[in-house]
Amino acid sequence: MNRRELMTGLVAIGSLSASAVRAQTPTIGRPAPAARRYVSPAVEAVIAKMRRAIGDPKLSALFEACYPNTLDTTIEMGEVDGRPDAFVITGDIEALWLRDSSAQVWPYLPLVKNDKALQILFQGLIQRQARCILIDPYANAFLKDPAAMTTLKWSIGDLTTMKPGVAERKWEIDSLCYPIRLAHGYLTATGDKTPFDDTWRQAMQVVLRTFREQQRKTDTGPYVFQRKAEAPTETLALKGYGNPTKKIGLIHSGFRPSDDACTYPFLIPSNHFAVVSLRQLAAMSEATGLGAAFAQDCLALAAEVDTALKAHGLIPDGKGGKMWAYEVDGFGNALFMDDANVPSLLALPYLGAVKGDDPVYRATRAAVWSDRNPYFFKGAAGEGIGGPHEGLRLIWPMSLMMRILTSHDDAEIHASLQILKTTDAGTGFMHEAFDQDNPAVFTRAWFAWANSLFGETILDLYSRKPSLLA
Template sequence: MRTTRRDLLKWMAMAPAAALLSNSVLAGASKTVFASKRPPVSQRKFTSAAVEKLIATTKARIGDPELAWLFENCFPNTLDTTVQVGTLRGKPDTFVVTGDIDAMWMRDSSAQVWPYVQLASQDKALQQLFRGLIHRHALCISIDPYANAFMPDPGAKSNLEWAQHDLTDMRPGVAERKWEIDSLCYPIRLAHGYWKATGDTAPFDDDWHAAMRIVLRTFREQQRKDGPGPYHFQRTSPTPSESQFLQGYGNPTRPVGMIHAMFRPSDDATVYPFNIPGNLFAATSLRQLAEMLRAIRHDDSTAGECIALADEIQRAAETHGVIHGEQGDYWAYEVDGYGNQLFMDDANVPSLLALPYLGACAQVDARYQRTRSQAWSTRNPYFFQGRAASGIGGPHEGLRMIWPMSIMLRAFTSNDAAEISQCVAWLKATHAGTGFMHEAFDQDDPAKFTRSWFAWANTLFGELIVTLADRHPQVLRKA
């Protein structure tokens, strides 16, 4: 039986908290000196003066020493441990690993550096980092727009053991080839955010422009109006969600204008190929791309195509992706265009819970609020409540396993100080003495967790604390 990514990550989980909680958490935050868990300065992959300044000013606004310690460990974790900056083919290049896997996921790499975008205008080194990552994303898209993860060497064969025998069209430079809509959305979100924050147009050259046209072509291919398209994927695995149905093309659909996704942001297979959070994210990203194409590349034609596709996706989602409940409409998680609908939510972003965070709807939108209530309830089979916390997980790590990411998104999408405070308390109470966030933890026992080095969760937590310092400072003062 082959080792899967899921197996590897479980093996990499750290020792029980009994061996970890010997000092800080058990001793009491008010009397404990919390030693930094950051690497020594000489061993950090990347240092930003603007990030260090923000860490210092934000820490000063946090009333609880343990929470301040968690923030200082987590917020710079991507820069400290996962960023590789250099040049490639004569351009700035940035490669960002997920943490404990030596490959770059398009989604994770974009999300990991997102909290630093707001600081890029203050820091030339950060600008170079973002320029390099935007170039790298464009290169990855040109290699294979259907891949979710890539190798540092664009000509290398995948070194991921679980991907060696996949039945799909693998190419050099690709680490894993699971087609996920958000893999093409996140680079647009990052590029748009960077441009808005800095006004810098240097990364948006001819190669980037060509890559964005590939994004548009790929989204259209996966509307599957004229057949199944070129993508297929199968994997020999004891875990069914590692492979796809019907020779790797997925379950049947009726083409209605939405984009087919074979895998979710969790890297788990879709049940119904129209993933609603992914499609709504795509519509948002296409509108952002259109704005950039017009303003930077003066390409009104392709921009118009992006807007037309975004409108088509939005209409199809409104028509086929809505569940009509007794208390009002709310979003499904996946549908097939035939009328079959799956309701659940998964902690990985894009999720239903995260729609306002991604700009896909307003936080006060009535349909979103109904969806949010359903997702954070027993209506969602992957909502878990235990002695340690309440939160959303997903099939990837199974029952009882809450993802801290879901608790963070609960706080991001709330204006209720009590609700936000509860989320912060859960996050502070479930790091199992490590000083970092994890992929998932058991609802009753945070010592049972997966992934001791998961940079996305760490920097997302840091982003949450920075956001709360601006929008709800009283929560941090009282924490």
């Protein structure tokens, strides 16, 4: 079984119809207290508060199950050299993705300053991610044992430089952005410099070097990847370097945050994310000991990429204006679509890349939530964005959450909440994807990122629009 076969194994809840599944009484589904992997008093307090704040029993049950799911089921704590170490699995895959692990703990960040347990968790994850980057900045996923070779069946035969400790070696720009986002968020929330030691500083130097390498201004760079697979999105063209580009200052990405290969290597949402991350890294440089010269290098690269995005990342919106492409090659070719995985075009304001009221973003947002996007699906169960990773007809709840997080429209938010509330197939959890007509058909019953993001979405609404939850 390869990864795609694992992910696309559709799960049916007996022979129930979609309406029967929706009518079921929801179950909370949390592990018994003694079986929970990690406990935060602050998180438990939030759950108790939200139990009183959310008027809809089904929505309340979903929040209570989803919000703590990362802590309940995915944390493996330890020590390295006497310091905390946090290994955070995705859920159903025993590996740490730099992207997923960062996003999984992100909703707990507002609580971290006053909760020692969360501080230890964040310190341990920031340190673990730094060590992972030093193993291989081109890898997207890592094993708990840094001396072990990959145990993921789909990665064992990959034609690339697989190192001990690496679970999968797909180069994705966002894999290096997310650890910066997490570190910046932690430092901003706490002022605690504990995790920012020589190891972390060395990892950040490697991040900057890798981004510059993947501008590929003078050569193809050191990264190649090929996989023997039936799906073309599992491998890279042209001997593992990807499709050709004109060198315009953007950063190449082999793969999208879905772990699917890019059609054109300049992935626009991920380049936007890199600009944000580089500026965050520069802002942290003095406090973390990276220095003023390093900060200036980060800002210079961010400015270069930002200029290139504005020069080469925009396409006509068909209404006399401009919108963002999803991928470009620098020769004038562009792909328009969006994928539910973040970074996405829809998620640009969520990541701090653009303002939510920016006209170009508004045009882009309207287009990705329409039939202009080949991965926008609409059926009896709801509407939303999917992606080629799971295929046609499959809506990712993550896209609905991101629609809510980037919206101020009450009707739009309410409609998206209703879809999320009625498409869990009675399991009490979010899934990776569900069929547009039958939510009893879904992928990944244990997908912690989606659960965490749902918790974050509900808390965001509680702060912005509590009446929609009452």
